[in-house]
Amino acid sequence: MAEPTAYRTDGDPDACRADDAPGPYPAGDGAGGCRAGDEAGGYRADDGPGGYRAGGGLRAYRMVAAMWIRSTMAYRASFALTLVTSFCVTFFDFVVILLMFGQVRGLGGFSFAEVAFLYGTTGTAFGIADLTMGSLQRMGRRIRDGSLDVFLLRPAPLLAQVAADKFAVRRLGRVLQGLLVLVWSLVLLRGEVAWSWGKVLMVPGMVACGAVIFMAVMVLGASALFWLQDAAEVTNSFTYGGNTLLQYPPTVFAQDLVKGVVYVVPLAFVNWLPALYVLGRPAPAGVPSWAAFAAPPVALVCCGAAALAWRAGVRSYRSTGS
């Protein structure tokens, strides 16, 4: 050991900060910016070359989710009860839809089958996003009590770990419900729509892009939690609220609201615009008709924005005392 040295704290603290050492930590500098596009299926990976990072994220997600499934199994009675409960909730949700469609023959100029198509597409897309990323909205508590620290110590992307946190199989119910309605509506629409290959491919494509858009919105909302730990409700209004909005035809709503979900929060690309193309109806609110095909690039842009916001959020994570 060297001689003991006692450091005294005299002098101005700023004086000793020479400018020859450039501060390497400005938020969102060059190196960070170019990682924006590295978003695969909604998982932002942290380090290493792109493919490896995304793979690492998926791998970590699987492992953490599996641990949570096992954790829930530790309380078997409770697990069985929640499973039964969520099955009932999903079932009754479905009954409500049946009743509604039994009474209403059309909505805003849309036929029963067409509304079911809207309901099914957004329901499935949202269900997939909620199943995989729904836990993000609960990250606020992890930030408040500092338990996010533990995630940051593991050699795995934070987003994958947080998304898989408290993974619950029961959320699969929402996806199944959405899919059921979707299939049912497609059966009804069999004869009503002039099907082409483009329209057939559009259906799975819009569900996939829709899920990615919802995921990106969830990640964006979760990023805000790093600064405002109570912002979860705002995000919910876009995700859960968005899902409810998209279940109905755009003709039901005010044009300004429709413009908002096209140009501001691009939820209209989840199902409205592609669905209207499939149904052979004009796009709402003066949106050009080619916008129906714009969902993939829109989803990509959303992912980029979400990745940037997430990165900035992680960098400004403050943890808690001790």
Added chain:
Amino acid sequence: MGVPLIELDRLEKTFTVRRRAGLLRRERREVRAVDGISFTVDRGEMVGYIGPNGAGKSTTIKMLTGILTPSGGRLRVAGIDPARERTRLARRIGVVFGQRTTLWWDLPLRDSYRLTHRMYRIPDDRYRENLARCVDLLDLGDLLDVPVRQLSLGQRMRGDIAAALLHDPEVLYLDEPTIGLDVVSKSRVRAFLRELNAERGTTVLLTTHDLTDIEQLCSRVMVIDHGRLMYDGDLAGLHEAGDGERMLVVDLARELPPIDSVPGARFVRADGPRQYLAFPASASAAPLVAAVAAEYPLVDLSVREPDIESVIAKMYGGTREGRRESLR
């Protein structure tokens, strides 16, 4: 000197604290939790990082692990910038937070280790070997199949330490590893850390409030207060710098007048037949005990170490005043 493993150069962390100053108005205030700290730690060193509550210890550790992003300065651990390459660094460091467990609450201890095995991609033979060693030395054999929520604090801490070491980290950070543990658990943890450092050459950086941890483990102590490094050296030097005193507590056969004839000791107070004698922390207690025993009917005795807060308070009581002056 060896190879520096941890390098800090004028490291800073500033937090903006918002405080309600009225019905709607909010005051923003900058708090420098870490205010320009520089030091290096060599491979294989065992360093104590101490200071009063809120001094910036945990903030430093969190920057060293990549949890927090520094506001300024340079930081390298094993050549890696922690905040930038957090996940790459994670494979090379082990972290134990005394107040926070990394184990899975509802699952048996073994399951947490299995996750570590897979997530860190530890080769199977390394994993088995390391786990066997930890189980043996930390006495975890009977606990592996017990859900973590059923473990006692001491058992969980041992479990946490094992979890942090399965991937052969080069550095082990321990934040208050003995907090809340009983004497037996404390000494077991300390013995394990000593052996880890001696056999594997693992670099250990630990924060603690328990000076005995430092005495028994660390050849080097760093004291931090108000986000600044106040002292960097060995423990004896700290006592010297802090003008620390230890306390010899003697139980005599009966109530006697104050012991004031023993050189090097200062009578503090008496409590019936028990008397308290202060002596410099750097001095040895042995001649003192011999001198007392030679002249008085000694029944029992103990030596009390000064707690770290009082050492630091004594050491820098004047400086805080001085700093306040210089800021004006």
